[in-house]
Amino acid sequence: MNERLGKIVLHVEGLSKVYGEGPTRLEALKPTTFDAVAGEVVAILGPSGSGKSTLLTIIGLINPPTTGSLMINGDDVIKNGQEVVNLTTVRRQQLGYVFQRSNLIPFLNGEENVRLALEIDGVPARESRDRARALLDSLGMGGRMKAMPSKLSGGEQQRVAIARAMIHQPSIVLADEPTAALDSSRGRQVMELFRDSAHANGAAVLVVTHDHRTLDLVDRVLEMEDGVLAEKGHTANTRQ
């Protein structure tokens, strides 16, 4: 068991985003308030253009909100639309990202892609190697971690990308349509990995998905429509 489980790791309050002004003004995200707790996987559904990526990139601290506040582990990160800490540090230490395509560095093998994230933070080589190998092994990549990304299937690449996003044990993992390029069984495997690693590492995972068939694997479903985020109710997940 991870001691972080169940603690509020993300609190957003009144977060909104307006793009453009005048006739091109668009309120892509209406003021939004919600929490996420350690160990849970939250699915975010909604039609194209409804504001899902906007929400994820704001929480990911790569897109400044127009209004609102964001706390991670109880610490203010953005307060009333203003950053109050060094966002680069928070991004590196507290956040992990998985995109639709894995975006692995093509000239590094799987293990090296995962280690790089640690070594940038000064983790010694031996430790980074051991941690990367253990995590890749737990993600079913034990025999494939020396393969270059171009030799991996889409599903294998996403496993490496998940390992890279989780190796530094972030509080929050943000995944924007990570299964969109995968067939349904590989998509399901990826969602299972999110669930298992969220639980093991005590991260909150926010995952944008269109695949309703994997919603049995998540803890909570939120739905976005025209910039409004709403709880869709708890799913029938019966995690032990």
Ligand SMILES: Nc1ncnc2c1ncn2[C@@H]1O[C@H](COP(=O)(O)OP(=O)(O)O)[C@@H](O)[C@H]1O
């Ligand atoms: N950088 C931007 N500048 C202007 N409009 C944007 C920008 N990014 C997204 N939008 C608009 O905001 C709305 C929400 O987009 P997005 O968050 O990408 O939705 P989703 O991920 O649900 O498809 C869309 O109408 C989109 O065209």
Ligand SMILES: [Mg+2]
């Ligand atoms: Mg999107």
